[in-house]
Amino acid sequence: MRWGVVTTVAEPPALLAAFVAHYAQLGAGAIRLYFDRPDPEAAALIAQVTGVEVIDADAAFYSEELGLRGKPAQLNRKQRFNADHAMRTMEVDWLLHVDADEFLAAEDFAAELAAQPPDVDSLHIANGERAWIAGQAPQTIFDGVLRWPVAGPRRRIRRILGAEVAEFTDRGFCGHLWGKSVTRTGRGLKLGLHKPRRDPPAHQVAAKAAKLCHFDGLTRRHWVAKLMRYAELGMYAEPKGPHRCRHAQVAHVKNAGSDPAAAFALHDMIRVIPEDVAEGWREAGLIEAMPCDPAGAARALFGDAVDLSPEAFDAVLSQKETRAPGDARLIADPS
Incomplete structure (x- = not known):
């Protein structure tokens, strides 16, 4: 039973390193990240991990690979297109679609997936915040x-x-409480943001042992x-x-x-x-x-190469180029 995880990202390298380390430690056989904008530093950092694949989701990707008229403007549409592409092309039995700030907590996720009856298409995983x-x-x-x-x-x-x-x-x-889904591949299902899409609807049941930690x-x-x-x-x-x-x-x-x-x-x-x-x-x-302990997983895999302190994370946000007045670099934390 091989499961994988897919996400669309535009986050600092340290967060992506923690994401990769966490899911690798949980036993994900394949981890695919669609980069919404190029980030050579992050790509170089995580590429050393077995099973990790990075795809630059640029305009050429959407037009040449997906047959669209350029790159979609809305993040939700990009996430759906990317997840559906992953469903068609990743060699896994089950695929989990999450955001980069969502981390699975499970003792033996593969065992829970393997225990599902054949008629179950998808598991809904409740999220805490x-x-x-x-x-x-x-x-x-x-x-x-x-x-x-x-x-x-x-x-x-x-x-x-x-x-x-x-x-x-x-x-x-403060954010959503809709949870996310892990879904079988090869059944004609498309991955929505929170649950699979198909007519007739997928047969989905609630996960019993897994939960999702949302770091909003x-x-x-x-x-x-x-x-x-x-x-x-x-x-x-x-x-x-x-x-x-x-x-x-x-x-x-x-x-x-x-x-x-x-x-x-x-x-x-x-x-x-x-x-x-x-x-x-x-x-x-x-x-x-x-x-769950993403910081511990990152330390075990990357050692001192990744700084997950709040101060370091905010410093990286401050250095980002921005196109919106509300970006983090313009906002000082009064504490």
């Missing part, structure tokens, strides 16, 4: 706890989270930079559907005059859990110790 405990300074970009959504009626959610946190999150999550915003500055960029580009303009909480976050920043200080304060309110609250949430199963 990383949060921090107040007063615990992170040493790496992967420190913190894994948070799970608050279930039940809105009244219960507001009581547990507090009215303000409930307003800016989806049951406690690797540092405070990284999260704020993304939020500021959303505001500058007019994204999440409508308060509807599954993006309601993102709209509330963006609207809050815009109403504050696009002041980064307001975004940092919002981050700390909705992503940092007070110490006196954390213990009760642990007992209620709303947070748990981080069940």
Whole structure:
């Protein structure tokens, strides 16, 4: 039973090294990264790992390999085209499609896949979201706890989270809580962002032993930079559907005059859990110790060649060339 993972990336080399090291350690037989923009440094760093393949997803790739009229503008479309290309061309039995900030936690993933009946096309893997405990300074970009959504009626959610946190999150999550999928190849399925696409629909069941750790915003500055960029580009303009909480976050920043200080304060309110609250949430199963260790996997594979400290990650963000006013290099972390 050979499984692989595919992602579309435009992240700093250290994060990609951790991604590759983590999935290699979990037993992925093939790891393919579609580079949304060229990054020779990152490609050279991860190319030494067995099973890793890098594809420069430039305009020529989309026109010559996929038959499109140039490179799609929207990230979601690029991700779908890339994942579908991977489904057709990667020599694996199952393929996991994730973002570069999503890390699988599983004891023996291959065994869980091998145990699936033949009629199962896909497994849905629920995701938690990383949060921090107040007063615990992170040493790496992967420190913190894994948070799970608050279930039940809105009244219960507001009581547990507090009215303000409930307003800016989806049951406690700042990003998505839709999970991701690992899907059998060779069955005519196309990979969506969260689940496979086909008519008739794929037979999908829930994974029992695997979970996904979503590191939405690797540092405070990284999260704020993304939020500021959303505001500058007019994204999440409508308060509807599954993006309601993102709209509330963006609207809050815009109403504050696009002041980064307001975004940092919002981050700390909705992503940092007070110490006196954390213990009760642990007992209620709303947070748990981080069940994966990408930093440890990166150290084991790359040694001192990869610096996963928040300071180093932010420094790389500051050096990036940008085309958007909300980029990280323009935003200083007041802490």
